[in-house]
Amino acid sequence: MDYIKLINCMRCGMCLPTCPTYKETFLETASPRGRVALLRKLREGDLDQSDRLLTYLSFCLDCQACATACPCGVNAGELVAEFTCERKEGKRMGFMEDMVLRKLLPHPERLETFMVPIRFYQRMGLQRLVRTLGILKMFPKPLERMEGLLPDLPEKPLRRVIKEDMQARGETRGTIGFFLGCVMSLIFSEASRATINLLTVLGYRVITPKNQVCCGAPHMLAGDKEGLKTTARKNVDIFSRPDLDFIVTDCGGCGAELKKYSHYLEDASSVLFSSKVRDISQVLAMHADELKLLLKPLLLKMTFHDSCHIAHSQGIRKEPRDLIRLVPGLTYIELENADACCGSGGTYNIEKSEMADLILHRKLDTIRATGADAVVTGNPGCLLQLKKGLMDHLPQVKIMHLTELLAKSMNT
Amino acid sequence: MNPLFIKELQTIVGEPYTLADPESLAVYGYDATPELASRPGVVLMPGTADEIARIMGLCHEAGVSVTPRGSGTNLSGGAIARNDGVLVQTSRMNRIIEVDEENLTATVEPGVITSTLHREVEARGLFYPPDPGSMNISTMGGNVAENSGGLRGLKYGVTSDYIMGLTTILADGSLLRSGGKAVKDVAGYRLNPLLVSSEGTLGFFTGITVKLIPKPQVKTTMLAHFPEMRQAALAVSAIIAARIIPATLEFLDKVTIKCVEDYAHVGLPLDVEAVLLIEVDGHPVVVAEEAAGVEVICKKYGCSFFQTAKDENEALKLATARRTALSALARLKPTTILEDATVPRSRIADMLKIIQDSAKKHNVIIGTFGHAGDGNLHPTCLTDERDKDEIIRAHKAFDEIFDAAISMGGTITGEHGVGLAKKKYLPRLIGESGIRVMQGIKHSFDPKGILNPGKIF
Ligand SMILES: Cc1cc2nc3c(=O)[nH]c(=O)nc-3n(C[C@H](O)[C@H](O)[C@H](O)COP(=O)(O)OP(=O)(O)OC[C@H]3O[C@@H](n4cnc5c(N)ncnc54)[C@H](O)[C@@H]3O)c2cc1C
Ligand code: SF4
Numbered sequence: 001m002d003y004i005k006l007i008n009c010m011r012c013g014m015c016l017p018t019c020p021t022y023k024e025t026f027l028e029t030a031s032p033r034g035r036v037a038l039l040r041k042l043r044e045g046d047l048d049q050s051d052r053l054l055t056y057l058s059f060c061l062d063c064q065a066c067a068t069a070c071p072c073g074v075n076a077g078e079l080v081a082e083f084t085c086e087r088k089e090g091k092r093m094g095f096m097e098d099m100v101l102r103k104l105l106p107h108p109e110r111l112e113t114f115m116v117p118i119r120f121y122q123r124m125g126l127q128r129l130v131r132t133l134g135i136l137k138m139f140p141k142p143l144e145r146m147e148g149l150l151p152d153l154p155e156k157p158l159r160r161v162i163k164e165d166m167q168a169r170g171e172t173r174g175t176i177g178f179f180l181g182c183v184m185s186l187i188f189s190e191a192s193r194a195t196i197n198l199l200t201v202l203g204y205r206v207i208t209p210k211n212q213v214c215c216g217a218p219h220m221l222a223g224d225k226e227g228l229k230t231t232a233r234k235n236v237d238i239f240s241r242p243d244l245d246f247i248v249t250d251c252g253g254c255g256a257e258l259k260k261y262s263h264y265l266e267d268a269s270s271v272l273f274s275s276k277v278r279d280i281s282q283v284l285a286m287h288a289d290e291l292k293l294l295l296k297p298l299l300l301k302m303t304f305h306d307s308c309h310i311a312h313s314q315g316i317r318k319e320p321r322d323l324i325r326l327v328p329g330l331t332y333i334e335l336e337n338a339d340a341c342c343g344s345g346g347t348y349n350i351e352k353s354e355m356a357d358l359i360l361h362r363k364l365d366t367i368r369a370t371g372a373d374a375v376v377t378g379n380p381g382c383l384l385q386l387k388k389g390l391m392d393h394l395p396q397v398k399i400m401h402l403t404e405l406l407a408k409s410m411n412t
Numbered sequence: 413m414n415p416l417f418i419k420e421l422q423t424i425v426g427e428p429y430t431l432a433d434p435e436s437l438a439v440y441g442y443d444a445t446p447e448l449a450s451r452p453g454v455v456l457m458p459g460t461a462d463e464i465a466r467i468m469g470l471c472h473e474a475g476v477s478v479t480p481r482g483s484g485t486n487l488s489g490g491a492i493a494r495n496d497g498v499l500v501q502t503s504r505m506n507r508i509i510e511v512d513e514e515n516l517t518a519t520v521e522p523g524v525i526t527s528t529l530h531r532e533v534e535a536r537g538l539f540y541p542p543d544p545g546s547m548n549i550s551t552m553g554g555n556v557a558e559n560s561g562g563l564r565g566l567k568y569g570v571t572s573d574y575i576m577g578l579t580t581i582l583a584d585g586s587l588l589r590s591g592g593k594a595v596k597d598v599a600g601y602r603l604n605p606l607l608v609s610s611e612g613t614l615g616f617f618t619g620i621t622v623k624l625i626p627k628p629q630v631k632t633t634m635l636a637h638f639p640e641m642r643q644a645a646l647a648v649s650a651i652i653a654a655r656i657i658p659a660t661l662e663f664l665d666k667v668t669i670k671c672v673e674d675y676a677h678v679g680l681p682l683d684v685e686a687v688l689l690i691e692v693d694g695h696p697v698v699v700a701e702e703a704a705g706v707e708v709i710c711k712k713y714g715c716s717f718f719q720t721a722k723d724e725n726e727a728l729k730l731a732t733a734r735r736t737a738l739s740a741l742a743r744l745k746p747t748t749i750l751e752d753a754t755v756p757r758s759r760i761a762d763m764l765k766i767i768q769d770s771a772k773k774h775n776v777i778i779g780t781f782g783h784a785g786d787g788n789l790h791p792t793c794l795t796d797e798r799d800k801d802e803i804i805r806a807h808k809a810f811d812e813i814f815d816a817a818i819s820m821g822g823t824i825t826g827e828h829g830v831g832l833a834k835k836k837y838l839p840r841l842i843g844e845s846g847i848r849v850m851q852g853i854k855h856s857f858d859p860k861g862i863l864n865p866g867k868i869f
């Protein structure tokens with residue numbers, strides 16, 4: 001990590017009011033300014049790498065709200081992530097990490113097989129039984145949390161069933177490579193189906209290569225830089241077809257990661273790859289006028305939650321809002337602090353469940369205040385976190401992916 | 413610090429709110445002031461005024477120093493505690509106790525964030541004008557202790573103009589109430605003006621009652637581009653001389669413009685030497701008249717382009733961008749040493765010239781922005797703390813700038829306070845007798861000298 005990045009923080013505090021963990025605790029150690037200071041003091045030898053220091057840092061969600069807020073270009077979240085990655089790098093991975101990062105994520109079909117028992121157990125109706133009886137209480141907390149977060153899974157992962165090459169409806173205006181995120185494929189397959197559908201309706205031929213692999217975000221988190229590079233290389237090669245106008249994803253987290261491939265690999269093909277990556281909202285917004293003609297009224301009161309990976313990492317805020325507003329009959333209500341993290345943060349909601357709950361509740365309170373019937377967002381992490389939160393506390397409010405809303409309006 | 417003493421303090425605020433581990437102490441050792449840091453002995457986060465009184469009582473007995481802290485954004489080292497002292501952070505005390513619409517007052521706890529109060533009162537058609545650049549994170553306690561100004565200072569004044577009542581815990585833990593909701597009060601010495609800007613050295617504020625005014629009906633926000641700095645400065649003086657008092661009359665030089673635009677992307681011009689951000693507010697007819705007057709004057713003084721914000725949103729964007737100026741300047745170099753010299757507003761042009769000359773003479777980069785209408789500029793030296801030679805040159809330049817400010821009948825700090833950072837300049841400004849009187853006041857409030865020691869003098 002560059003020392004200069006640490007001393008660039010001039011301690012103005014402008015980032016503090018946007019940091020979810022500072023808002024909950026008022027602790028300097030849980031603020032972006034404090035986190036940069038911890039890293040700096042560690043680097044300068046003023047502090048040792050104690051367990052406590054690592055714990056303080058581990059509460060960062062890497063939500064990047066501080067980066068958006070910082071006028072002088074410091075990115076506390078990224079610095080913490082970089083530090084964590086560097087620290088873990090080269091260390092032997094634990095059994096679980098090794099299994100997930102090396103054996104499952106690089107091979108989508110194995111990942112899917114791994115999910116089969118879970119789907120089976122859901123289908124058997126065991127889920128309700130187990131949930132009511134609280135059998136999961138006997139398992140370690142993280143497992144219980146993980147189960148609680150899972151909505152009903154689709155019959156089959158989308159990657160398995162989707163046609164690799166979908167022709168445009170009507171005249172072809174271009175070709176899109178669709179990057180299908182793991183979680184989208186395994187859990188939110190309906191949303192990604194809607195995404196592909198919208199693109200074909202708008203005249204795009206959509207290629208969804210079956211051999212694409214995980215975007216690499218989990219590898220980065222775990223400090224597995226080698227794994228990250230291998231993964232990135234594979235995807236760059238798979239999507240290196242010259243006929244692709246864009247590489248589109250409907251997963252905010254994947255999009256943010258794919259746009260960084262050029263930094264990881266630093267070669268011409270990865271630069272080209274990253275430059276083609278678009279969040280689905282960016283492409284749809286280009287064709288707003290046509291889209292508008294296809295949409296039918298939906299009498300819904302809607303609000304929108306910015307995913308950190310889309311708003312803060314990719315700087316996309318306007319497009320999704322404009323798209324929601326296209327739907328006739330719909331009332332749009334802006335959410336207060338719409339771009340504040342929902343507490344999902346990758347696996348944060350599993351590892352730091354108490355803090356994640358506090359952050360989630362702040363989000364739920366703002367949603368409640370809008371009086372909306374449904375919330376739209378653009379990232380599977382947020383979908384999972386909010387789905388569970390709404391189910392438990394605001395069951396009347398639905399949540400959907402942006403493309404699900406648009407598809408719904410197109411098909412009513 | 414003695415662990416037994418920490419234990420005693422802990423019984424007052426509770427375990428989660430007592431921080432004594434090396435990591436916490438390390439990051440509570442700074443505020444927003446460059447070059448200064450010192451680890452406190454312990455950090456406490458009380459939740460009530462009563463807890464603060466008990467902390468003060470205990471520390472008074474033991475002769476241990478106490479430094480109040482809001483959000484740690486002050487720029488003079490005021491919230492830096494001593495190694496053997498207690499740092500008391502007020503963030504948890506963040507309730508707006510009351511907005512009294514009959515008396516037009518609001519009463520808050522010290523940890524309330526300035527902009528939170530703005531939102532709360534504006535929702536009722538009322539207005540609390542002081543709006544420091546840091547308003548989204550600065551606390552009301554900090555604002556009072558520093559007598560903070562803001563972008564609307566020209567027309568509406570600074571924090572002290574709005575303080576009606578204070579509840580203060582004195583050094584020995586006893587309670588002092590000064591002022592209140594009555595608009596007139598001549599019972600004895602006026603303590604509020606003394607307590608406001610006392611930088612945590614006279615007492616610990618636990619309750620603050622501020623005056624509210626009706627929210628101006630409309631406002632117009634304008635941006636005037638100038639090919640030369642001097643033209644902008646002359647326009648400032650001319651606007652005021654023409655008896656137009658805008659709410660906001662802010663100056664940004666080329667270096668600042670570039671940094672702010674780099675961050676905020678609000679379309680500031682990159683090819684001019686200076687801009688003025690001007691806001692007039694009030695009755696629609698008056699606003700229209702004043703806005704027209706401002707435009708005429710700016711053009712007369714060489715404004716090359718005059719732009720009026722088309723809606724509330726654009727106006728807000730411009731003001732928000734201006735608020736980031738100081739931090740944005742740090743994009744260029746890691747250490748930003750900023751000063752706060754203030755001169756009578758007719759001397760703004762002379763002051764700008766002196767800043768430019770000093771920067772050239774000592775070979776340092778200085779970006780200047782600030783509350784031009786108040787004569788309060790923030791020349792900010794962009795430097796790197798690792799370059800010791802450059803730091804020395806920066807301080808030499810500021811020495812000259814301060815002397816010039818004093819000789820023009822100005823002051824060494826308009827709104828950031830003396831704290832630790834400007835201690836050495838204070839005698840130059842107020843002389844030995846001034847220091848003696850101030851020390852006498854300090855002594856009568858705090859004979860043991862335990863409240864934020866080492867600040868101001
Ligand atoms: C980017 C930026 C922009 C700024 N813009 C402006 C501006 O436009 N105008 C301006 O005037 N200032 C400005 N400041 C300076 C600063 O924000 C103000 O001085 C602010 O009032 C400090 O508030 P705080 O809560 O951070 O106080 P802190 O920095 O925590 O404390 C400031 C002082 O107040 C004392 N104090 C805090 N709370 C109490 C209390 N309850 N009782 C007694 N003493 C207390 C502390 O001991 C300390 O001496 C700016 C700072 C930054 C970083
Ligand atoms: S990270 Fe940026 S916004 Fe936060 S304190 Fe540092 S410089 Fe200021």
Ligand code: SF4
Nearest residue numbers: 019061063064066077
């Ligand atoms: S990334 Fe998010 S949680 Fe981490 S410091 Fe920044 S704002 Fe706080």
